[in-house]
Amino acid sequence: MTVYLDEAATSPVRREVLEAMWPYLTGVFGNPASHHEVGAAARSGIDRARQEVAGLLGVRPGELTFTSGGTEGANAAVKGLALAAPRGRHVVVSAVEHPAVLESARWLGRLGFEVTEVGVDDRGTVTPEALDAVLRDDTTLVSVQLASNEVGTVQPVAGLAAVAAAHGVPFHTDAVQAAPWLPLDPAALGVQALSISGHKLGTPKGSGLLWVDRRTPWEPLVHGGGQQDGRRSGTEDVAAAVGLATALRLAATDRDAESVRVAALRDTLVARVLDAVPGAALTGHATDRLPGHASFVLPGVSGEAALIGLEERGVVCSSGSACAAGSDEPSHVLTAMGLPRDVAQTAVRLTFGRGATADELEHAARTLAAVVARLRPAAG
Secondary structure, three states: OOEEOEOOOOOOOOHHHHHHHHHHHOOOOOOOOOOOHHHHHHHHHHHHHHHHHHHHHOOOHHHEEEEOOHHHHHHHHHHHHHHHOOOOOEEEEEOOOOHHHHHHHHHHHHOOOEEEEEOOOOOOOOOHHHHHHHOOOOEEEEEOOOEOOOOOEEOOHHHHHHHHHHOOOOEEEEOOOOOOOOOOOHHHHOOOEEEEEHHHOOOOOOOEEEEEOOOOOOOOOOOOOOOHHHOOOOOOOHHHHHHHHHHHHHHHHOHHHHHHHHHHHHHHHHHHHHHHOOOOEEOOOOOOEOOOEEEEEOOOOOHHHHHHHHHHOOEEOEOOOOOOOOOOOOOHHHHHOOOOHHHHOOEEEEEOOOOOOHHHHHHHHHHHHHHHHHHHHHHO
């Protein structure tokens, strides 16, 4: 029995998505910029995808840019908004952002921008008060994720964006992890830019989307032939765009009911782990978190050793720590939340989608308890 609990890393490809993409991977192969019938057929596919996504998000089709994924979208948003905006050369990001946002901001720092990483509380939340305290007259961009990939905390983005708006500062949110579970309504969120990735929604890897409000100055990241109205040059991946539109529609179809159902499974899993694993502690917000996300620290146990033990028993998951094999660096997210470095390196993250069952999660909890019980004497 293999239980896959790493959907925050990537989700299985949905059959409906592949079926929607297939014509554009086979017979409808033309370049959408070509001025002939074959190209027009491809152009029609990407135009329909853009219209569908715009309808789902409640935005204008011309405000959408299809990208290669969340990393490109974050880079394009952070760099493009900062370079285009005239207010000043100060950028604010949260201390718990995905590296795509953090490294984009630090790259701007090498161009002379000043970067402030606003802190979080012990649940990984950026408060409006904390954001307000770091905004300045020359702040030109704020970027705060909608939900954390590491601990699952859902940020109060609408409140944060309102604070930024009061200062006249554009706001970007990385919605990659939120897209399968939360409504993506830029108007309700109050943001000026939003980026997502397809492979968290059931598409093949390599698709994404960036929305930028038409009234917000933005400098494109990729220049060349002027495709996508100059927002991202390069021949469009029609199949990827069609797949992403299909995945977004499928996610939105039963999102509310499924979020409630999966959150109940998550809460049962959390309770079982905390009961069965002495010393285990939930990381992230207890309630304002993604439905399919349960993350823990296991003091006294190596997170990497726990992952190996789990996989040996058929439970596939990941560490909440950003450290790679052979590295001693703990997760920047967990240390920003105030966890000691040694505790941050004991993290385990269990993330799942709509296909998860109560039996699978019960098996995962029992297996984690058995692995920790075996490792603790060796660690002690």
